[in-house]
Amino acid sequence: MEHGRVKIGHRNVIAQRSSEHGSDADLLICKHQGPTCCTRKMEESYYAAAQRDTLQNILSYSFELKYLILGHAFSFQDTFHSLLSFTLNHTYSLFDSTYETISRDAKPLVSTLFSDLDLYLRGDANISVEHSVHSFYDKLFPLVYQHLVNPGLGSNISTWSSEGSECLRATRHDVNPFGPHPQELAQGLSRALVAGRALSRALAVGADVLNATESVGMARQCGRALVRMLFCPHCRGLTLIRPCGGLCLNVMRGCLAGLAELDGPWRRYVALLEALSGVLSGGYEVELALLRIRERINDAILTAQLHGPHLSAVVGKVCGSLTEPVSSTPVSPTSRRLTPSVNPTIELQISVTSSSSTTLPDTGNQHEHITLKRRSLPLKPSKNDKPRSLKKISKEFMGYIQRYKSFFSTLPEMLCEGEVVMDENTCWSGEDVVESYTGHVVGNGLQAQRHNPEIKVRSADPILVNMKEKLEHFNQEMWGEMGLGTDGREDVETSSGDAAEGSGECDDEDGCQGSGRSEDETVLTKKETHVRSPPRDPFIPAQPPISRTNPAHITTISSVLFLPLLLIIQLLLWTEGF
Structure with a gap:
């Protein structure tokens, strides 16, 4: 079953230009000196479209993993x-x-x-x-x-x-x-x-984790950052320019900082699934x-x-x-x-x-x-x-x-790769057209977002915090109960998330x-x-x-x-x- 991913910034969400050039006095996000093609109402439409399309793309990736878990749960x-x-x-x-x-x-x-x-x-x-x-x-x-x-x-x-x-x-x-x-x-x-x-x-817990991630919305700061990255160029008539790679990573890592906190527990969880499957095989x-x-x-x-x-x-x-x-x-x-x-x-x-x-x-x-x-x-x-x-x-x-061991840490890259960023000589930096992005590109997780120049992240969604605690507790319980030689932490520290050779x-x-x-x-x-x-x-x-x-x-x-x-x-x- 194929679920096509929505291309962020698709032309059909670009509102029609105003018949006359206006000012940015009423705009809240896409402010710049000079005339603008946008109105406050158009900006609100961009805000809704950016959140909707990004969430849809996240769901399209998580659906593949969820289908894998639920499908094999049924098969077992x-x-x-x-x-x-x-x-x-x-x-x-x-x-x-x-x-x-x-x-x-x-x-x-x-x-x-x-x-x-x-x-x-x-x-x-x-x-x-x-x-x-x-x-x-x-x-x-x-x-x-x-x-x-x-x-x-x-x-x-x-x-x-x-x-x-x-x-x-x-x-x-x-x-x-x-x-x-x-x-x-x-x-x-x-x-x-x-x-x-x-x-x-374990498969039931994995499905619960993915269900929880699907129910989490986006913070207002995330929506504003997405609009600046995807739609503010349109207000200047720059409909073909694409965001810089560094800008996209900063925005996506900021928006998904709460999900990235699941990376460590998820890697140990996948290691547990591999160990249990190894016994049955x-x-x-x-x-x-x-x-x-x-x-x-x-x-x-x-x-x-x-x-x-x-x-x-x-x-x-x-x-x-x-x-x-x-x-x-x-x-x-x-x-x-x-x-x-x-x-x-x-x-x-x-x-x-x-x-x-x-x-x-x-x-x-x-x-x-x-x-x-x-x-x-x-x-x-x-x-x-x-x-x-x-x-x-x-x-x-x-x-x-094995292919999904690093799912939560690589999700920002997957969202940016090939769908938003294009390999061109110029790109959109969030403020202007530049040859390269000069801002500091941060890593994954809440701690790293303190230095994110594009978005301010205060805390993770309570749903994700609770799910992280639940997953950590389950991992600890199962690794101990099953008599495993390691709790999976060694695998998390040494593995980069790449699948092992041979499936x-x-x-x-x-x-x-x-x-x-x-x-x-x-x-x-x-x-x-x-x-x-x-x-x-x-x-x-x-x-x-x-x-x-x-x-x-x-x-x-x-x-x-x-x-x-x-x-x-x-x-x-x-x-x-x-």
């Missing part, structure tokens, strides 16, 4: 959605094919878990992966214990009590029926998804972690089954009797206990066929069908859009975002060689996730057990290593055809 979320949908169906198929007796009641628990993971990846502050995983296993325990560990405990004269089911949920952490597998799943998902979540939050950790959900759940259920007798003894001591006499109006033992509420922000509906081609029965349960709600902003409107791997999207984003477009998936990171590249150090470790009873082994009665359902060492590779290949092929 779309890929996360595809991964979650695929692995959700992959997990559903476990219950449909292996644990059919609890499939109907377990699927709502699975859908809630995946809904939480979706919200977590979107940056929801109220979601904890650790809590969601342990909550899933808490609610799964009564189902496993009743239908798989003690399927014959109920009878025609007794049924499961709600108090018994609640006791199983409440004591799951202490009884530890699933061994180490809940903890391993929680830790694995936390480590794998933290970079994706951080990137989602380094391999398939997210994909593998999601695919292992099914494996971890299966291992947990097998652990409970294989130690059923001992587990029953422990539960009997902790919870006592789990049944009660059948009442005259019996209530389904599962209908009154394990129907979780799914977050209303998630639309539940299956849109992808599982790898085992299992068709889900229409039971009327709203939790049986899940798809994670997509954003409405299209990255590309083409009907041929296909979800791409996180690795490809991340490498692409890294290549693009990272060479991809291992495309058969390129030597696409690994260089030694001096910023690398995200995976911070150890501190997750509470549940106490384990002596009867639960530290490693997945081997079943002799049902070997078909046991994941062997070779399958643990080989199955994820097959699923990764299948997942990549599926996303290309989605």
